[in-house]
Amino acid sequence: MSGTHSRVRERVDRDDTVVSPSRAKAAQKAIVAWFDRARRDLPWRRTKDPYAVWVSEIMLQQTRVETVIPYFERFMGRFPDVEELARADIADVLLAWSGLGYYRRARGLHAAAREVVSRYGAKFPRTTDELRTLPGVGEYTAGAVASIAFGERAPAIDGNVMRVVGRYIGLRADVGSTEAKRAVRAACEALVPPVRPGDFNEALMELGATVCSPTSPDCPSCPWRRSCRGVELGLDAVAGGPKKRAAVPRVKLIAAIVEREGAVLLARRPLDGLFGGLGEPPLAEGPLPRARTTFARAGIELHGKPGPRSVEHVLTHKVLEVKLATARADAPQSLAPYTDLAYVPRSQLQATPMSTLARRLVRVSFADA
DNA sequence: AACACGGGGCT
């Protein structure tokens, strides 16, 4: 008897994350109506130009709206259409990306622009399947561009949507789990309407960004408050789960600060990996004797001991601890893993692609100059 | 499934 009961109970638990057609329809109407009223005026919403939508979506990957806005404006001014971007030098694209992070995105954008021009005659591919083949365009971005720019009825599931829809369907599984992804995707397939699918997807993300926040959702203001399973269950029980992250390793580095006649010695990083393609004062891993030897082989002689000036730069997966050392280099040689070394006039630094870390190093070096 | 990949703002 208890067996029968638990079997029924189990099926109910599984089924209640399924969104029925009638429930989907009500949900679509409510959230799009809310979006029409509450939508923020963002630069990339002033057009449905696929190129602009695409650029914005790439920039928005793992990056907040407020951070992206000025970069987007500058980028569109500098590269107004896909052909202009395809013609550009990668260094100019990286310069426009300097400080935004995840620099592989800039290389993907540039490579994809060239593909759009060469393979599609500068006309943007219109379907998720074609978009998906472009470098830097994954499942989310393909759905976002296809739905927003071309009206394809495709879901666009980002972190916001995982949380919002996870709560809406009363998902208990951790949002990072395969089970959660499957359930949210199924729900989204049922939810995305054939009419205005792009507005629906944007509405979902907008809701996550402004109302259904991770820690303190404003449920009374939510267009879905009446049918949200998460509210019924208590949001703490839904789509939660602590994500324990391993302690981030600390990496100790020495930066060789070499100045000669108003120019700074910069090294260019290899295209693959951290800060790919960007310039920076040459870095070598500590401890000091090893770094000194590494630099010496490249013709860079450290003056004294590194420090006391130093910079700590925090990344997602490691902390870079950089001590600064002045140095001289009359005939710099190659220095692994950098692709080249060159003196850059200080007046040219703002025109040189560099990471935020590299700019900090330069700024700290010449703070009192 | 886990990890590399930036930077910043909020709690």
Added chain:
DNA sequence: AGCCCAGTGTT
């Protein structure tokens, strides 16, 4: 001091 953001690509 964590958390996590309009994620993607590699291993």
